[in-house]
Amino acid sequence: MVVPVKNVLMTVVNTDPKCFWLTNYLETLLVQVWYPMTVATQSREQKKIIIDYLLKTGTDLKNMPNELPAPLKLISVGYQLNDFGCRGVSSMETAAIGGAGHLVNFAGSDTMPGLCMAIDYYKQPLAACIGTSVPAAEHSTITSWGRDGEKDAFKNMLTQYPEGIVAVVSDSYNIYDACEKLWGKELKDIVASRKAPPGKLVVRPDSGDPKKIVVEVLDRLAKNFPPTKNAAGFKELPPYIRVIQGDGISIESLRDILENMTKHKWAATNVCFGSGGALLQKMDRDTQKCAFKCCEIIVDGKPRPVYKDPVTDQGKKSKQGRLKLVRQNGKITTLTDGQGAEEDDLLVEVFCNGKVTKTFDFGAVRTEAEKGMVVPIFDVKM
Ligand SMILES: O=P(O)(O)OC[C@H]1O[C@H](OP(=O)(O)OP(=O)(O)O)[C@H](O)[C@@H]1O
Numbered sequence: 001m002v003v004p005v006k007n008v009l010m011t012v013v014n015t016d017p018k019c020f021w022l023t024n025y026l027e028t029l030l031v032q033v034w035y036p037m038t039v040a041t042q043s044r045e046q047k048k049i050i051i052d053y054l055l056k057t058g059t060d061l062k063n064m065p066n067e068l069p070a071p072l073k074l075i076s077v078g079y080q081l082n083d084f085g086c087r088g089v090s091s092m093e094t095a096a097i098g099g100a101g102h103l104v105n106f107a108g109s110d111t112m113p114g115l116c117m118a119i120d121y122y123k124q125p126l127a128a129c130i131g132t133s134v135p136a137a138e139h140s141t142i143t144s145w146g147r148d149g150e151k152d153a154f155k156n157m158l159t160q161y162p163e164g165i166v167a168v169v170s171d172s173y174n175i176y177d178a179c180e181k182l183w184g185k186e187l188k189d190i191v192a193s194r195k196a197p198p199g200k201l202v203v204r205p206d207s208g209d210p211k212k213i214v215v216e217v218l219d220r221l222a223k224n225f226p227p228t229k230n231a232a233g234f235k236e237l238p239p240y241i242r243v244i245q246g247d248g249i250s251i252e253s254l255r256d257i258l259e260n261m262t263k264h265k266w267a268a269t270n271v272c273f274g275s276g277g278a279l280l281q282k283m284d285r286d287t288q289k290c291a292f293k294c295c296e297i298i299v300d301g302k303p304r305p306v307y308k309d310p311v312t313d314q315g316k317k318s319k320q321g322r323l324k325l326v327r328q329n330g331k332i333t334t335l336t337d338g339q340g341a342e343e344d345d346l347l348v349e350v351f352c353n354g355k356v357t358k359t360f361d362f363g364a365v366r367t368e369a370e371k372g373m374v375v376p377i378f379d380v381k382m
């Protein structure tokens with residue numbers, strides 16, 4: 001469920017007076033949910049930005065081709081922010097937890113542990129295509145051919161993967177020449193013969209100022225792959241060629257790039273993104289101010305509200321009494337002091353006296369996260 005910050009997200013009630021210490025004992029463990037929640041939230045914010053620019057620059061989102069075999073449905077927005085974060089996090093466990101958080105909103109990911117986590121813990125079959133990636137060159141598979149062998153390295157990628165999507169990092173030496181001379185002239189016929197959709201070459205710059213380099217690359221490619229204008233007057237490269245920016249992507253740079261593309265009349269559909277450290281690592285518990293506080297205590301059989309209210313920071317005031325999460329006039333809010341009716345509480349019991357009483361599958365989590373988005377992008381429940 002999408003809940004604004006500063007609301008109650010979970011409550012823990014002690015059911016055995018002999019274990020009065022248990023709730024606080026669990027605090028440290030339970031508060032660790034701050035991490036996947038923050039990854040999922042930031043990834044969802046980036047999805048909103050991408051959809052916003054797609055609409056602004058004339059993409060017909062409702063008629064985008066399905067990217068998955070029936071009965072699964074996913075439009076290509078699901079691959080517009082790809083998880084490149086596995087190498088940039090502190091452990092494989094972090095990659096698994098954060099990577100699954102990103103998959104709530106997108107389907108593109110190179111973080112295998114995230115995919116395994118979604119399958120294992122949320123009981124999704126592999127065939128549900130929770131997360132996928134594409135064949136892609138990395139610098140070593142290009143530079144091993146030597147500086148004079150870059151064209152042959154590129155050609156090798158196109159011929160090894162003659163169908164579907166293939167991404168090729170193109171900045172090993174000179175990204176501008178790679179776009180204009182190698183892709184645009186020497187290999188143009190092979191690129192243009194790729195059957196699209198879904199087949200396409202995805203050119204990857206991986207250095208330079210992210211804000212500028214994407215437009216520079218699009219402009220260079222446009223010299224030999226003439227773009228068409230969509231209904232809103234924005235340029236689109238031929239469907240067999242696209243660009244991925246995977247270096248230095250954060251919420252801020254993603255917005256800057258899309259804004260700069262819009263300024264230069266390039267449609268957002270020409271580009272997709274890869275994000276690593278900023279997606280999975282560059283955040284902390286205070287990003288969304290996630291905390292766990294005592295709000296009620298039973299003394300001599302009588303409940304008593306408990307709270308803190310530091311004079312030095314009003315923002316740290318905690319909620320008191322029994323808490324409920326409710327929807328009032330369409331807005332989610334927290335009721336304190338036992339107010340509100342039990343049946344209006346959006347919080348549900350998930351664990352009681354040693355037993356898990358409710359579970360959620362990954363499809364249901366995704367459906368919740370898509371609520372409030374302009375366009376739902378996937379239906380991959382199985
Ligand atoms: O969002 P980020 O955390 O920056 O992750 C993405 C980056 O990771 C990889 O490069 P890497 O940093 O391994 O090396 P390079 O940039 O020197 O090629 C990739 O080529 C991207 O540039």
